Amino acid sequence: MKDVVRLGSGSGFWGDAIDPAEESLRKGKLDYLCMDYLAELTMALLQRMKMKNPEAGYIPDLIDHMRTLLPLARKSGTRIICNGGGVNPRAAGEQLRILADELGLTGLRIAVVEGDDMVERIDELVDAGEPLLNMETGEGSFGELRERVVAANVYTDSSGIRQALAEGADVVVTGRVSDNALYVGPIMHEFGWSQDAAHADLIGSAITAGHIVECASACSGGMSSCFAEMPQMGMVGFPIVEFSRDGTFVVTKPEDTGGKVNGFTVKEHLVYEIADPANYIMPDGIADFTTLTLEDLGNDRVRISGVRGKGVPEQLKLVIGYQDGWIGEGMVMFPWPRAYERAVKARQTLTERFERLGLQADDILFNFVGLDTLHGPATKDTDIPDLNEIGLRVAAKTGSRSEADKIRRACTQLWIMGPGGSAFGTPSKPRPVVAVWPTLIDHAAVTQSVTLLEV
Amino acid sequence: MSRILADIAYVRSGDKGDTATIGVIARTPEDYPRIKRSVTEEKVRDLFGDWVKGRITIYEMDNIESVVVYMEAALGGGATRTLRLDQTGKALGNAILRLPVDRDNV
Numbered sequence: 429m430k431d432v433v434r435l436g437s438g439s440g441f442w443g444d445a446i447d448p449a450e451e452s453l454r455k456g457k458l459d460y461l462c463m464d465y466l467a468e469l470t471m472a473l474l475q476r477m478k479m480k481n482p483e484a485g486y487i488p489d490l491i492d493h494m495r496t497l498l499p500l501a502r503k504s505g506t507r508i509i510c511n512g513g514g515v516n517p518r519a520a521g522e523q524l525r526i527l528a529d530e531l532g533l534t535g536l537r538i539a540v541v542e543g544d545d546m547v548e549r550i551d552e553l554v555d556a557g558e559p560l561l562n563m564e565t566g567e568g569s570f571g572e573l574r575e576r577v578v579a580a581n582v583y584t585d586s587s588g589i590r591q592a593l594a595e596g597a598d599v600v601v602t603g604r605v606s607d608n609a610l611y612v613g614p615i616m617h618e619f620g621w622s623q624d625a626a627h628a629d630l631i632g633s634a635i636t637a638g639h640i641v642e643c644a645s646a647c648s649g650g651m652s653s654c655f656a657e658m659p660q661m662g663m664v665g666f667p668i669v670e671f672s673r674d675g676t677f678v679v680t681k682p683e684d685t686g687g688k689v690n691g692f693t694v695k696e697h698l699v700y701e702i703a704d705p706a707n708y709i710m711p712d713g714i715a716d717f718t719t720l721t722l723e724d725l726g727n728d729r730v731r732i733s734g735v736r737g738k739g740v741p742e743q744l745k746l747v748i749g750y751q752d753g754w755i756g757e758g759m760v761m762f763p764w765p766r767a768y769e770r771a772v773k774a775r776q777t778l779t780e781r782f783e784r785l786g787l788q789a790d791d792i793l794f795n796f797v798g799l800d801t802l803h804g805p806a807t808k809d810t811d812i813p814d815l816n817e818i819g820l821r822v823a824a825k826t827g828s829r830s831e832a833d834k835i836r837r838a839c840t841q842l843w844i845m846g847p848g849g850s851a852f853g854t855p856s857k858p859r860p861v862v863a864v865w866p867t868l869i870d871h872a873a874v875t876q877s878v879t880l881l882e883v
Numbered sequence: 884m885s886r887i888l889a890d891i892a893y894v895r896s897g898d899k900g901d902t903a904t905i906g907v908i909a910r911t912p913e914d915y916p917r918i919k920r921s922v923t924e925e926k927v928r929d930l931f932g933d934w935v936k937g938r939i940t941i942y943e944m945d946n947i948e949s950v951v952v953y954m955e956a957a958l959g960g961g962a963t964r965t966l967r968l969d970q971t972g973k974a975l976g977n978a979i980l981r982l983p984v985d986r987d988n989v
Contacts, residue, residue: 468900469963564900564955651973653893653908692893692908699906699949701897705942718944752964793959793966801968805932806978823966863964866900 430459433618435611435637435669438497439463439510440644442470446493448645448666448685453500455682456668459618461501462610463510464642465490471604472749472862474514475547475579485516490601491523495531498599502533509589509610513601515579517542520601521881528599528883536883539592541602543876546580546746546869553869560867563745570748570865578862579749582869585623585711585740588876589613595880604747608710611638615671616712623712623740632715632737633675639708639715640679640697640732641667647679647697648728649687660686665728676733678725691724694732698722707738711745711871714738743868752863753790756832757823758839759797761851768812770847771796771820777845778822781838788831789824797821825861832858889980892918896976903935903957903972905979908949915948920985922950930982931957952979 436458438449442465452458465487478485490512501508513520521540528536546553551574554560560570581604590613592600602610615634621627640647644666649658658664665685671677681689698717702708705717716736723731762770775794782792797819800807822839826832836855843852888907891914896905907922909915924939937955944950958972959965969975 472963564902651895653895695908695947695949696893696895696906698947699908699944699951700895701899701904702906702951703899703902703904703940703942703953705944705951718946720946722947749963755964755966757966791966795968797968802974803978804934804967806930806934806981808981821968823968825964825966861964864900864961 430618431673433460433615433671434458435460435462435614435671437462437641437644437666439465440642440646441465441467442487442489444644446496448664450496450500451685452666452668452682453497453504453506458504458506458668460614461497461506461508462614463508463512464607464610465510465512466514466604466607468747468749468864469862471515471579471581471747475749478515483519486514486520487512490520491527494524494527498528498533498536499531502536507593507598507614509600509614511602511605511607511610513540513603515545515581515603517601517603518879521879524599524601525881525883533883536599537597538599538601538881539595539597540879540881541588541592541600541605541876543588543874544582544584544604546582547577550574550577550580550748553873558869558873563866563868573750573865576750576752577748578751581747582874583711583745583747584874584876585609586613586616588878590617591878593617595878597880606711607642608635608638609712611642611669612712619673625739628713628737628739629735630675630737631713633677633735634671635708635710635713635715636717636720636732636735637669637671637677640694641669643697643700645687646700647693648681648689649693652693652696654692658687662686675735676731678729678731680729689728689730691722691730694722694730709741711741713740742871744871744874746867746869748865748867749862750865752861753825753827754829754832754858755823755825755861756835756858757821757856758835759819759821759853760839760842760846761817761819762847763849763851764816765814767815767818768796770849771818774820774842774846774850777842778838781841782834785834785838787824787834789826792822792824795821829858885986886984887980888918888921888982888984891984892980894976894979896972898958898962898971901956901958901961903954903975905952905976906949907952907979912948917984918950919943921982922952922979926982927952927954927979930978
C-alpha cells in the first residue's frame with residue numbers, strides 16, 4: 429500500500445489550457461489527474477445545450493482533451509477523474525468509450541457517476557417538504573420560479589468517485605460533483621478512509637489540499653499579486669499534491685515549468701473564495717484552515733500540516749438556475765482632447781435615446797472605462813486630467829430580448845449622433861440571464877450511482 | 884508619511900453567488916497587526932458605498948497572517964446577472980488596497 433499519493437491538477441475551469449496537464453502526465457509520476465471544468469454559469473449553458481440536443485450537455489472540449497490525455501495516462505498508470513460530464517455524464521462516458529476504442533485502449537474502464545442532477549426532481553423535493561430557502565438572501569418564494577428553472581444540481585460528495593475507483597475505473601467522469609471531491613475521493617480511496625469522526629482531521633486536510641490546487645495554476649503563479657515575479661507564465665506548471673497517509677501534504681509542480689509554488693502563492697489561494705476559514709464547508713467534511721502550518725521547503729515545494737476537521741455537514745448545496753430576463757450592453761471609446769467631456773456628453777445622449785426608444789429596464793449601469801468600471805464608488809475622487817482616452821460602458825437588465833436590443837441600437841446610433849472621434853468595436857448582442865438560487869437540501873435526499881463502461 | 888494598504892498587503896478576490904470575498908495577505912508578519920487594525924467593517928463599508936448592500940464580516944487567519952473580507956449582496960446580483968464588467972469580483976479586492984494604514988505603532 430502506498431504511503432504517499434500523487435495527484436495532479438489538470439484543469440481549473442472550462443477554458444483552461446490542456447498542455448500543462450499533458451506535461452504533468454509526462455513528468456509528474458501521477459497516480460491521479462483531477463480535472464475541474466464546472467462553474468454555476470457553465471451548468472446553465474450545458475443544460476441549454478442538452479435541451480437542444482439530448483446527446484449533448486457535457487463539456488464539448490472533453491473528448492478532444494481525452495484524445496490527448498488517455499494514451500499518456502495509460503503509459504504512466506494514472507487514473508483520470510473529471511467532472512466534465514456536466515449535465516450529461518452518461519453521454520460523455522459513451523463518447524469516451526467510443527474514443528478509447530478508436531485509440532485501441534483495450535480494457536480501459538470508464539466509470540460514469542450520476543445523481544447530482546435534480547432538474548427533474550424539483551417538484552418531488554418540494555412535495556417532500558424541502559423548503560428550498562435561498563441560502564444567500566433567506567427568501568422562500570421559490571415556487572414562483574418553478575416554471576423558469578433550467579438547471580438544478582447538487583454539489584455532491586466523493587462517494588460516487590470512491591465507488592468507481594473501488595470498482596477499478598481508469599477514468600471517472602461525473603456531473604456536478606464538488607470540485608473538491610475530485611481530490612478528496614482518490615485520497616480517501618487510497619487510504620481506505622471513511623466519513624467518520626476518526627477520519628475528520630484527515631479528511632479536513634484532504635479538503636484543504638483540494639481547495640489549494642483545484643483552480644490549477646491559481647496556486648502556481650496565476651492570478652498573483654506578485655505577477656511581475658512569476659517566470660514564464662505562458663508555460664506555467666499546474667500544481668501537484670503529494671498527499672501522505674498521516675494527513676500532511678506537499679504542493680509542488682513539475683520541473684522546468686513556468687510560475688512558482690512558494691509559501692506566498694499557496695497563501696494566495698488559501699484565502700480565495702472562502703467564508704469562515706475555521707469552517708470551510710464541503711460535502712465530504714468541514715476543514716479548519718486556521719490551524720494549519722505552512723512550510724516553504726524551497727524548490728517549488730510547500731508543506732502543509734496541522735489541518736483540523738469537523739465532520740460531515742448534514743446538508744448539501746443545491747444550485748438552481750432559472751431564466752431571469754436579458755442583459756444588453758455597449759461600449760464606446762473617446763479620444764483626447766477633452767475625452768472625459770465627450771464621454772459625459774455621450775452618456776447624456778444615450779439617456780435621451782433610451783427615453784425616446786421607450787426602454788423598459790429594471791436597472792441601468794453607466795461606467796467610465798479607465799476610471800470607475802472596476803471599483804465603482806471605491807474609486808478615488810481625483811481631478812480628471814486630460815486623459816489620452818476613456819470609454820463609456822452601459823449595461824441594462826431587461827425583461828425581454830427586444831428591450832435589451834435597444835441598448836445595442838442606442839449605442840450604434842451614437843456613431844453619428846455622438847461626439848466627434850468616437851470609436852466603436854463590434855457591438856455585443858443581448859444575452860439571456862440565468863440567475864442562480866442557492867439552497868440546501870438534506871444529504872440523504874441525494875443518491876449517487878456508478879455505471880462502468882469497458883472498452 | 885501616511886501609508887495605504889497597497890504598501891503592506893496583497894489581495895485576491897472572487898465570488899460565491901452575490902457574495903464577494905477578498906483575501907488580504909500581509910507582506911511581512913509585522914504588517915499583519917496593522918492590517919487587522921486597518922481593515923474594519925466600517926472602513927470597508929465606507930469604501931464600497933452602495934456597491935455592497937449586505938453584511939460585511941471580517942475573518943482573521945493568524946496562522947497565515949491574512950484576513951478574509953466577506954461581503955454579502957456585493958456583486959450586483961452575482962456573476963450571471965450583474966451589470967458590472969467585473970462579473971466575478973476579481974478586480975474588487977484591489978480597491979481595498981486604497982484604505983489608509985492605521986497609524987498606531989505596534
